[in-house]
Amino acid sequence: MGKSAVVFRADGHAKMGLGHLIRSAALAEMLTPDFDCHLVYRHCPKALLADFSHFIGFCQLDASLSLHTDAQALIDYVASLGQPCPIVVLDGYHFTTDYQQEIVTAGCFLVCIDDIHQTEFIGQLVINHAPAATLADYQSAQTTQFALGLRFALLRAPFRQAAQSRTERQQQGNHIFVCLGGADPDNVTIKVLQTLTDRGVSETIDLVVGSAYTHEVTLADYLRHSKLSVTVHRAVSASQMAQLMRASSVGITSPSTVCLEYLSAGGRLFLQQIADNQKEIHTALLARGLAQDISAFSVGSGRGDTLADSPSTRGPMLLDGLQDVRFRKLFAGLGLTYRAATHSDSAVYLQWANDPLVRAQSFDSRMIDPAAHDAWFSRRLEDPNTDLLVFTDRRRLAVGQVRLQLDGSTAVIGYSVAAAARGAGFGLAMLHFAQNHLQAHRPEVDHIVGYVKQSNVASLITFRRLGYRELPTDDYPNAIKFELHDF
Incomplete structure (x- = not known):
């Protein structure tokens, strides 16, 4: 096929x-x-x-x-x-x-x-x-x-690759990288260059303009009379763009996709908003300390900083370069929907729970007694701090379940995929859609925890691909604890 x-x-x-x-x-x-x-x-x-x-x-x-x-x-x-x-x-x-x-x-x-x-x-x-x-x-x-x-983040391959190796790299140069997107229709690029002139910048500036930029004549005239050292790069490839970013200690970009690319590959980031639809990214990156507004730029803003010291790499870094895996799994799971479990699901839950592979990867591997299961299942359905979600595919066939056990602002998450549905990548989609469920129906939850046996390779990979932080734990034997705080 x-x-x-x-x-x-x-x-x-x-x-x-x-x-x-x-x-x-x-x-x-x-x-x-x-x-x-x-x-x-x-x-x-x-x-x-x-x-x-x-x-x-x-x-x-x-x-x-x-x-x-x-x-x-x-x-x-x-x-x-x-x-x-x-x-x-x-x-x-x-x-x-x-x-x-x-x-x-x-x-x-x-x-x-x-x-x-x-x-x-x-x-x-x-x-x-x-x-x-x-x-x-x-x-x-x-x-x-x-x-x-x-x-x-919708990042091209060179930027995902740069993100994955970010902590291993040192800054390669002290150039200033400037790019205000592929068009910059109002030619705000000139305003940025004038700001750098006013601040007395002496570093080499790598200016990238896109294939839809229509102000070359005005730009050339400005640069003829400018004291700045500017190299203009037009319509560069993603690989060339990443190289220019890595050669810089400071970047000045619009708060659009290019700024996320710079956070993956470059140094200290300053933002110049050029359109109304960029306000949310601008505000969020400033609030998180991942960037500064261009008004805060001064000579030496990036001097002496290694990449690991810059604001773009402090704190939990969600630009981890694994976006491609996440998107492929989510697209494979587009036919999935979920609903709350009911008493009629007790039998299929028992069947899933007693599957040999599920038992082998459970912290208690003993087979589950049907009567004990029925009592447990009824308690969980009646517990206001438990959400049991049944996932179905595009044919409306049940393919797995996610259990969310709430304790204040924390949810402990666990899941299983039906034997007939394994290998399709549903696990990642199910866990992510369960996160959406928490956001929509349990807004008090801001922290998700999962426990996985070290031998459960498939689940370890799934949690890692979703960006969970991996921690050792004594809560269960031979287990790894996964935490997610920003979802």
Whole structure:
């Protein structure tokens, strides 16, 4: 059987910027090992389109289409692929709830990339990598799941690789890196350069402008009369961008995807907001001490700092470079839904619990007596501090369960996947969707704990991939304790 299709719908140009296209391309690259990715667009610079090697199919729509006709053209392209239950990813602020409804009605799984939550979402998944994004920001269908925060940053491969080796590297240079995105429609780049001039900067400046930047003449004229030492890099590849970031001790970027890339690869970060939709990332990174506003920039801001000392690497670092694994597992689990367990589920819970593999990886490996199980199950259903969640696949077949035991602001989490459903990657999706459940229904919980036997390799991998912090413990024999504080 071939790979399932994921069809992206995104646009980018000089006025809009390139953020939607760059985010979509980053996600496509992450999904490519398991999915065939296609791009449907109205506007995309040719130079950028040539770099989108991870898309195997392209379709350009007429720019004059109405939204309804746009949706129908997208549906027609998806239908031409001839795959059941394909996935559509929308990244753009004009994709209204009505537009989404047309995609869902056509039988597609729907994923939306969003950072301003101005409409209701009705698909299977919403992605927002803004650090402070929460479920409370959104109106959505009851079954919509969310992938929020830096753990789901839409980073291209060189930046994920840089994030994974971040603690092993020292700063390679003292250049200043400047990039205000792929378009910078109002040419705020000149304002930043003037700020650096006013602050008496003498370091070499690596200035990156994107393929949709239209102010080259103005920039060239400014630089002819400037005392700054500036090297201009136009439309560089992700690898070249990462190299420039690593060669810098200071970065000045817009609070968009490029700033998350810099947090993964560079040094001390300063932010210059250039659009209203960047306010949330700007505010969140400043509040967490991961960046400063450009108004705080002074000569020597990055001098003498190693990468490990910079604000971008203090505290829990959720930019761990594992975003690709998380996204592939979540997309594989898009058909999953869950519900609260009922008394009628007691028998299947007993069957799952007495599965030989489950017993072998439990802290008490003895087979469970049916009468004892029934009594335990009834107590758990009646306990206001216990949530039992049954997960079903797209065929509505039960594939596993997650148990959440609450104690104040802490939830102890445990799960199991039915024998027939193992190997599909459901474990990660189930645990993550259970985190969404806590955010939506147990807002007092801010700390999740899981215990895994050291011999349970599959569960160890699952918790690690979700970004849980790993700790030794004496709470159970031969166990590892996993903690998650920011979810």
